[in-house]
Amino acid sequence: MLPDNSFLIQYPHVSRVVRSLFLTAFVAFGVGALMGLFQALHRTNVLRLFDSTDYYTLLTLHGVLLAIVFTIFFLAGVFAWANTRSLDRPPVSKPFTWFWVAAMSLGTTMAGVSILGGLIPASDISADVLFTFYAPLQAHPLFYIGLALFIVGTWLAGIDWFRQFLAWRSENPGERIPLQSFMVLTTMLMWFIATMGVAVEVVVFLIPWSLGLMPAPNPLLTRTLFWFFGHPVVYFWLMPAYLLWYTVLPKISGGRLFSDPLARVVFVLFLLLSTPVGIHHQYVDPGIAEGFKFIAMTNTMFLLLPSLLTAFTVVASIEHGARQRGGTGYFGWLKALPWRDPAFTGMALAGLMFAAGGFSGMVNAGMNINYLVHNTIWVPGHFHLTVGTAVALTFMAGSYWLVPRITGRELYSRPIGLFQVVLWFIGMVFMSAAMHRGGLAGIPRRTAEPQYSQIAFETVAGSVGNLRLQMAFGGVLLFVSALLFLVNVGLTAMNNKPARGLDAALPPALSGPEQSPTILDNLKLWALIAVVLVILAYSLPLYSIVQGAGLYPAGHEASPAVIAPLLEVIA
């Protein structure tokens, strides 16, 4: 039997919500991983199952399913669990919760169908625009409307969590916000601000344009609005992983979080700094003055701070855990950690990869050195370390710990889990290292062909052919690992053995919240400062972009020009 204080017994309804969110996340993960395998084999010329012109449909699916659907559905599941667990009360309204789950799911389905339409030549529906959908490349309206609906769903989810928090607050006036809830709320505040960019882009410009109601918008403007959202979204992916590192990993490693106040500072820094940096994705865009790029660069560098602080706190907490388990010595404590536990090992390897990804990210952020790597395959090399491993592997490892808690079933196989997380790590070492080196040789990202007749790519060491093989090999390992994960989780959900020892409590931090000033919990203040910083960083660049070419400059046409404008269809 499950103990009375286990999450599933206390909150059966929230557990169901989390299960349904995870299910969508894992389906998206499986399909996305399959696309990843196709890409890795196709663009290295190892195995070609599709036409090169269809490559971009698969790549759109890969980017959208993994970077948007898998990550954000999983985030919603983790946040629904964490907010409920730490406030120790359920959300205010069950129908409201299901409403946002439905909105997110419907939006995802619409976008997914429009992308898949690209593989069926007979349908006029297509959305071969990649997950960045830069206008004037155009997708079917279904794609943009689905996306908008999905975003609205995430807003409602945030509102749900805030309502839950406010209900808690009225019962607990004057108390410090529980740490996990604090993390959920600051992350959602960041998300509300960040999604303003993409919401304006999609709702004001792209939907009316794709329906044929409005002319083509200024491409630099929509691009800038996209990156207004496109950078903070990477922290949105990362925050549930951080939440697990800060609150679950110490427990798994047998210890306690080193410092609660520092964890709060880190999340506040992300709220403040995540958005006013988006222009660093546009270092080599024309039409934006160098000064604006410089400001974005400076903010970006300061955004390193919360991640560097996280590295300290997480390692210190793990070390504390190891010493509680009897570990000693300078490095000898490492041996005392629960390396046989896939949840621990997966998160630890994810953290290690994040350090590597952080370094390649510092190169990207270095404004002038960005010339060397911009839009080369170095960039996917970088983000498969960050979102593709630090986040995705933490989610997989976290699932091994969390899925038994929301299903009440014993994990099907720890050895498979352990093998799977290590395999992901090894696969990523191969694929990502090859991508980084290929990028330095000038090989572009987002292309179906390994070779160009006019171009000889030159590597510093080793041959390009060799790099291609390493990339394909890594891709195969990653796909096998993804499959093992899905099988293991699937069999867990069907496992008849009840899980054991599911105590919902998490150990308190070594330095508790009482050590920090209460102003840290003043969410209104931080939200206000965050908005001011965004206005400072973006008002002048946006103003000058609109001054330059206007909102609807003349001479822009949609591509492909296949979508009959709505007005014509009606007429």
Next chain:
Amino acid sequence: MHVHDYEKLWLGASLLLIVGFISTIVYGAVGAGVVMVNDEGGQVNPSELGNTTGFDDPGVTKVGPGEYEVHIVAMQFAFRPGTVELPANSTVTFYVTSRDVVHGFQVVGTNANTMVIPGEVSKLTVEFDDPGEYGIVCHEYCGSGHHGMASELLVKEPSNFTMQDDTQTQTGGNGTTNATATATGGESA
């Protein structure tokens, strides 16, 4: 607020690292003179490039001793001109724009790299000291034929270099190496 000594040390070191990074970039900009692509190129009407000075007849123009301007038009799925020839020891300013969607422009193996956005002109200045052959690749997805979008840049010994005919016409073809003075279009798919 209680902050552990080790935390303080780490915080200090982190801030030092950050300030260090920013300093190297400032040095790159001020000391080494790396200029970012910026808004100097101005705007154009992407449907009217045929009537826009420079882009109406894209290619190389000599503007001073050892100084050249190159206008390049990106389109689905080619660059015009398909081959650019320049002498070594030259300072070259590229003006690149797009006739249709967003493209990319990178001289492979160098740091000449810019986004190409319809309606905007990317201006970047590059020095070519030594002779050599470079590939130019479109590095931003621009449609189903994106992987065929590439061209060439030939940097020649100054003694072997003659200015290309300024009234060249564009022809189809796959932009293979062709050491004559006419450019061939790069409309390989």
